[in-house]
Amino acid sequence: MTVTTDQEHRARPAGGSGSRKLLDTVLKVRELAIGAVLVVMLLATQLDNSDFLSQQGIKDLLLNATILVLVAVGQAMVVITRNVDLSVGSTLGISAFAAGDYLSGGGNPLVAVVLAVLLGAALGAVNGLLVSLGRVPALVVTLGTLYIIRGLDSVWVGSRQITASQLPSGFAGFGHDGLSVIPYLALLTAAVLVCVAYYLRAYRGGRDLYALGSNPEAARLAGVPVRRRILTAYVVCGALAGLAGALYLARFGNVDSGTGTGYELTVVSAVVVGGVAFTGGSGTVYGAALGALLLTSINSVLPSIGVSSVWVQAIDGFLLLLAIAVDRVVALRVADLLRKRAAETRSARHA
Amino acid sequence: MPDTTVKPPAAPATGSRRPGPRLSGAIRWDTAVGTLLVVLLICSFSFVDNFGNALNISFLIGNALPVALIALPMTALVVAGEIDLSVGSTAGLSGAVMGALWNDGLAIQVIIPLCVLLGVVCGLINGLLVTRLGLPSLAVTIGTMAAFRGVAQIVLGSNSVTDFPQQYLDFGSGRIGGTFIPDAAVPWAVLALVAVLVLHATPVGRSLFAVGASQQAARFAGIRVKRLKLSMFVATGTVSALTGVFWALHYASARYDNATGLELSVIAGVLLGGVDFDGGKGTLGGAIAGVFLLGALQNVMSLVNVSAQSQIVVTGALLVISVLAPRVGRQVAQARARRNAAEDPPPAAPPPS
Numbered sequence: 067m068t069v070t071t072d073q074e075h076r077a078r079p080a081g082g083s084g085s086r087k088l089l090d091t092v093l094k095v096r097e098l099a100i101g102a103v104l105v106v107m108l109l110a111t112q113l114d115n116s117d118f119l120s121q122q123g124i125k126d127l128l129l130n131a132t133i134l135v136l137v138a139v140g141q142a143m144v145v146i147t148r149n150v151d152l153s154v155g156s157t158l159g160i161s162a163f164a165a166g167d168y169l170s171g172g173g174n175p176l177v178a179v180v181l182a183v184l185l186g187a188a189l190g191a192v193n194g195l196l197v198s199l200g201r202v203p204a205l206v207v208t209l210g211t212l213y214i215i216r217g218l219d220s221v222w223v224g225s226r227q228i229t230a231s232q233l234p235s236g237f238a239g240f241g242h243d244g245l246s247v248i249p250y251l252a253l254l255t256a257a258v259l260v261c262v263a264y265y266l267r268a269y270r271g272g273r274d275l276y277a278l279g280s281n282p283e284a285a286r287l288a289g290v291p292v293r294r295r296i297l298t299a300y301v302v303c304g305a306l307a308g309l310a311g312a313l314y315l316a317r318f319g320n321v322d323s324g325t326g327t328g329y330e331l332t333v334v335s336a337v338v339v340g341g342v343a344f345t346g347g348s349g350t351v352y353g354a355a356l357g358a359l360l361l362t363s364i365n366s367v368l369p370s371i372g373v374s375s376v377w378v379q380a381i382d383g384f385l386l387l388l389a390i391a392v393d394r395v396v397a398l399r400v401a402d403l404l405r406k407r408a409a410e411t412r413s414a415r416h417a
Numbered sequence: 418m419p420d421t422t423v424k425p426p427a428a429p430a431t432g433s434r435r436p437g438p439r440l441s442g443a444i445r446w447d448t449a450v451g452t453l454l455v456v457l458l459i460c461s462f463s464f465v466d467n468f469g470n471a472l473n474i475s476f477l478i479g480n481a482l483p484v485a486l487i488a489l490p491m492t493a494l495v496v497a498g499e500i501d502l503s504v505g506s507t508a509g510l511s512g513a514v515m516g517a518l519w520n521d522g523l524a525i526q527v528i529i530p531l532c533v534l535l536g537v538v539c540g541l542i543n544g545l546l547v548t549r550l551g552l553p554s555l556a557v558t559i560g561t562m563a564a565f566r567g568v569a570q571i572v573l574g575s576n577s578v579t580d581f582p583q584q585y586l587d588f589g590s591g592r593i594g595g596t597f598i599p600d601a602a603v604p605w606a607v608l609a610l611v612a613v614l615v616l617h618a619t620p621v622g623r624s625l626f627a628v629g630a631s632q633q634a635a636r637f638a639g640i641r642v643k644r645l646k647l648s649m650f651v652a653t654g655t656v657s658a659l660t661g662v663f664w665a666l667h668y669a670s671a672r673y674d675n676a677t678g679l680e681l682s683v684i685a686g687v688l689l690g691g692v693d694f695d696g697g698k699g700t701l702g703g704a705i706a707g708v709f710l711l712g713a714l715q716n717v718m719s720l721v722n723v724s725a726q727s728q729i730v731v732t733g734a735l736l737v738i739s740v741l742a743p744r745v746g747r748q749v750a751q752a753r754a755r756r757n758a759a760e761d762p763p764p765a766a767p768p769p770s
Binding site for chain 2: 210382
């Protein structure tokens with residue numbers, strides 16, 4: 067987790083005009099703030115309960131976070147374009163079952179993962195086509211596909227269930243083992259995270275997503291292929307939800323028709339807590355990943371310091387509210403500052 | 418009041434005269450949904466066994482009532498360009514508080530006003546965050562959705578409270594005499610009448626349409642946008658809390674997870690009824706028709722043994738179609754208009770969309 071923030075700092079090009087630097091600082095502070103909250107929280111818990119950060123404890127923290135981080139990274143891409151994908155929970159569920167069904171029939175684990183990713187990408191493409199071609203509000207359409215995919219999943223799965231005993235032992239091992247304290251799943255997730263972050267920062271397609279989110283009309287006039295970019299974001303989001311489904315299967319070994327229900331809200335919370343604004347055009351996938359890590363860590367921290375688990379949901383909700391409120395206040399302050407700077411430069415030029 | 422005298426010029430153009438001129442000859446979406454509801458009811462009466470008896474109809478209406486209740490203020494909110502996803506959680510919280518206070522031995526006549534007051538507070542939280550901080554209502558209400566549900570869980574834990582006084586339970590699930598009308602449908606009808614009048618026949622309603630069409634223009638026209646939106650959030654919270662009370666009585670059980678997912682049914686119904694998600698367009702009659710169309714469809718599908726899972730698919734598909742169809746229609750109409758314009762060159766300026 068600290069690794070990602072470090073990369074974030076090194077990667078950001080220094081320089082640019084004063085306002086640019088100011089904005090950069092704020093964005094960095096944003097991710098730093100989540101990171102600091104996370105570290106403080108973990109250390110405090112460790113002081114209270116010395117077993118918390120044991121080798122197994124760290125491994126559990128990372129394992130719990132991986133699936134949410136993956137979905138949050140995909141969701142962040144969509145939210146950056148000022149859209150949203152609420153169907154990720156359903157996509158995760160149906161991909162997990164598809165992979166499990168294939169594996170329990172004696173399939174190859176690698177093919178199963180590819181299958182889950184492809185299924186997710188296809189479902190993402192449906193969402194993307196509806197949003198980009200139909201020009202309908204993303205919230206409503208993906209709410210609809212949330213129902214549709216969940217319904218299809220339930221009809222297909224029925225009362226069947228995939229259990230760990232039906233899976234090849236190597237696959238389940240992949241879900242639990244790792245290099246010392248770092249699970250393989252976390253390594254895979256980190257690799258995906260770094261790739262997506264690099265694409266968003268360094269490639270034209272990635273920058274276009276931000277342009278689209280900041281001002282769709284201006285982006286269109288500037289020649290950004292709006293439909294194709296939105297479609298790409300949704301396909302990646304769906305594919306990552308599918309991959310997360312395969313990893314879910316590897317981690318828990320237990321999939322039924324209810325897998326992933328209600329996941330979309332956790333994902334959206336993680337993304338927004340991580341500083342990817344709902345209004346589009348800002349935030350990074352590192353932030354989203356940190357947000358996901360923070361939310362899953364809270365879920366592990368509360369029981370281990372003896373707080374009843376009934377508090378978890380309320381705390382998640384208040385955290386989300388706090389995050390967006392603080393974001394907003396900071397944004398207003400920055401806008402004020404920038405305006406003042408601009409006014410100063412202008413008067414200096416005139417003088 | 419001075420603001421209402423300034424506004425009328427802005428409102429009529431955006432509100433009641435819906436798509437009309439654009440799709441000449443095409444029917445309005447909300448009347449289409451209403452017709453579809455009537456057709457569905459007639460077909461079900463004729464062909465579906467056990468649909469037509471009074472008991473089943475009262476079940477249909479009773480199950481749709483919570484959704485129909487919240488749809489009233491939600492329509493106003495969506496017309497004004499906002500949305501509230503926390504309604505289900507507010508209802509759950511209100512039910513949980515009702516159960517907890519009842520366990521503590523308070524009189525039910527005291528508890529119900531307290532629950533309504535709680536709804537006002539929930540609405541205020543949403544409304545103040547949206548209007549004073551300028552946050553998107555979607556993000557705020559996703560947050561409060563988790564927060565309110567979480568508080569409900571803290572208040573009641575995993576208990577369920579069922580021993581409410583019998584006369585209240587009878588009101589929640591009874592029907593008038595031997596007819597098909599549930600007792601609770603009467604107060605709902607009164608509320609619905611009030612809501613229709615407010616939305617479609619008062620300055621407040623016209624202001625809501627104006628705000629939804631263009632917030633900036635509405636502000637310049639002297640409408641107190643923030644106060645109006647805040648009051649709509651409060652109304653939504655209040656009605657949601659009432660719904661929570663009704664839910665607990667209707668199903669004779671107050672639990673923290675009551676009314677989970679209710680927000681989705683409400684929004685599906687409202688949008689199906691032709692209320693534009695972007696604000697400024699829609700009728701309450703359409704929204705009510707949409708809610709009861711979904712309710713009737715679910716009832717009929719259960720009767721003809723369509724599994725609950727397939728019902729979810731149908732709900733989702735209807736939701737997608739309800740937003741997709743008007744847009745596709747609009748695009749076709751625009752394309753036709755463009756072709757017409759190309760044939761006989763217009764004098765100037767493209768038509769405002």
